[in-house]
Amino acid sequence: MVSANTLCKHLLGVKGAVVLGHNFYSDQDGIKHLRINARPSKWHQNKCPYCGKRSPGYDTPLEAPKIWRGTDWGGIIVEIESSNRRIHCPEHGVVTAFVPWAYPGSGFTKEFDMNVAWLATYLPRSTVSTYMRIDWKTVGRCISRTLHDIEPERSRRLNGLVNIGIDETSYKKGHKYMTVVVNHDTNTVVWASDGHGKKVLQRFYQSLTPEQLASIKVVTGDGAKWITECVNKFTPACDRCVDPFHVVEWAMQALDEVRREVWRDAYAQSQTLAREYPRGRGRPKENDTNSARVAAAKATADEIKNSAYALGKAPENLTENQKLRVAMIAENNPLLYRAYRIILVFTSRIWHR
Secondary structure, eight states: OOOHHHHHHHHHTOTTEEEEEEEEEEOTTOOEEEEEEEEEOGGGTTBOTTTOOBOOBSSOOOSSOEEEEOOOBTTBEEEEEEOOOEEEETTTEEEEOOOTTSOTTOSBOHHHHHHHHHHHTTSOHHHHHHHHTOOHHHHHHHHHHHHHHHOSOGGGGGTTOOEEEEEEEEETTTTEEEEEEEETTTTEEEEEEESOSHHHHHHHHHTSOHHHHHHOOEEEEOSOHHHHHHHHHHOTTSEEEEOHHHHHHHHHHHHHHHHHHHHHHHHHHHHHHHHHSOOOSSOOOTTOHHHHHHHHHHHHHHHHHTOHHHHTSOGGGOOHHHHHHHHHHHHHOHHHHHHHHHHHHHHHHHHTO
16 A cells, blocks of 8 residues: 555656645635645755755744645645745855755745646647746747756757748837747747847847758748848859748739729719719618719729738638629729738748648
8 A cells, every 4th residue: 555645656756856745725716725734855055056066054944934835636736835045156155045846046846847848839828827837928939938948958959950030029019029040841940039120030040050051942921121131142143032921922912902992983983973962861762873973982982902811812602792702803903802802822832732
C-alpha cells in the first residue's frame, strides 16, 4: 500500500523533493485545491538557482511559506507549499534558494510552465490563458522561462534554410514594429527582432554562417526596397520573390480603386438627375418616370458603395444578398464586374498553385 505522501511525490514527478504532507480544501468560489507541503532534499538545499553552487544562508527561512501552482489534476488546482529562505551567492548576490520543482523567480512549477509553452505553440495566447486559468501576460513569461530547456541551441533552427519569408508586422496598436523571418518548408518562425528596416534585417544575415547563407535559394517578402538590398548583398544567387499574400492584397486594393471610381461616377450621375428633376412635396405620382430614374440612380450608387465586402469574398462564400449585389454589378457596371472577374481568376490561380 502506497502512502498518500508517496503518491503525491510520484504524481509531481520531481526529483530531489521531500513531501511532508498534503491538504484538500475549497476556495470561496468552490474550486477544489490540493496543497502539497514539500521541501528540497538535503542535497538540493541552499543552492543558487542560477549557478547551482551551494551558498551560505542570508537569513532565516521566511515566516510565510511560498506557494507554487502546479498542473491541475482532473480539474483540481495543485499547489506546492514550502518554507524557503534566501542565500548569499558570491556570484549572483542575495537570491532565493533553489527549489527543484520551479524555475527561478517563477510562481509555477516547471511542469506547469512547460505545459503553457507547449500549448502556446499551437493555440492563441488568449485560449491558453483561459484554459490554464492564468493571466494573458503570464503566458509570455512562462514561455521565456522554458525557452532554454525547450531549445537550448536556438541557432540550429537556422541550419538548412532553403525557402524563407521576410516581413514586418506592427503591435501595440501599430506603434511598434518587429521583423519576422519564417521557414516556408517547416512553416515556423526562425528569427525575430524588434524594429524593421535594413539595419534590422542585416543582423539576421550577419548571424548566419557562410554555409547557412549558401543554402538559401528563395526569399519572399513584400516589395520593400530594404529587403531587396539585403538579399542582393548577402545572398545574390537566390531568387527574390513577392509572396502571394501581398500580391493578393495589392490586387484587392486595385479592385477597390476601380470600385471607388465607379461609385464616384454613379454618385455624380444620381446628383445630376436629382438636380434636373427635383422632387416636389408629397409622394411622387405613379407615372412619374423622372422620380423613378432618380431613385434608381441613387440605389445603384448605394449598392456599389456597399459592395466592397461582397467583391472581396470568394463566390462560394457569398450570402444571398451578396450574390444579388454582384449580379446587379454584372448587369449595370461592366467595368467593375470585369475588374472583379479578372481579380477573381488571378487570385484563384495564386492560391491553388
